[in-house]
Amino acid sequence: MNTRLLMMMKVKVGTLVNIGAVPHGTRRTAPLAGGTFEGPRLRGTILPASSVDWQLLRSDGVLEMDLRFTLQTDDGALISMSSFGLRHGPSEVLAAIARGETVDPATYYFRTMPRFETAHPAYLFLNRLITVASGDRRPEGPIYTIHEVL
């Protein structure tokens, strides 16, 4: 598999909303307080009003993420990003993350597959891409390195 860097995305998470035990796991939502993204071909901010990560903690201990962000580039384009992801790892590592500690992202699995939709002519290439991201959960929110699958 060949890839190239699409962008780095820094996300600031707001207050988590715990929905609780639902039929297929434990559900919570993580609304965004803000964020930025930057790469060779695009950069800008994440609009917090419409950007939320819907999370489901499965019975096998895996956290499933279903994320919808609206990105605004520095030249005014709006891009809708949706992403499915998985986070899992050793219980002591996950417990450290839950305590708000910074841990080495190589010690757990945090991967997502962002897809993009835009109408802006400068960014139409995003509509045709499959991408893969590595996540690094920091106390204030995740940092994603998003790679274009070539």
Next chain:
Amino acid sequence: MSLPINSRPLMVLRLTTAATQEIGSTPQGTLTIFPIIGGSFEGERLRGRVLAGGGDWVTAHDNGTLTLDLRVTLETDDGALIHMTFTGVRDDANHYFRTVPRFETAAAKYAFLNLLLAVGSAEIRPDGPVHTIEEIL
């Protein structure tokens, strides 16, 4: 600091399709259904056959790309059943055909499939589509 992304081979999936069902123009695009009636998969950690009773819902869009929505059941050579779904993008003008498979299984031996994300690269051969799938590490 940007994080690297690595992968390793998971399987090569070969699908056998029946005559297409042309649904036609829908609000999302032009929908064609490819019934999947069989096939095989093979990798270092799993191999077996594709059960009949699957399909690929393919939508052709105005921008020239196709999007896939595929569901099949895999049966390993030791009898485990694996539910496999994937979406994907096919852009023939740019020779780009990539997919994002997902797996669900109840078989303990194959539970590692429940924990991974994967990326596939596909091509259409005369005897059907072939998907080369890699695990995202």
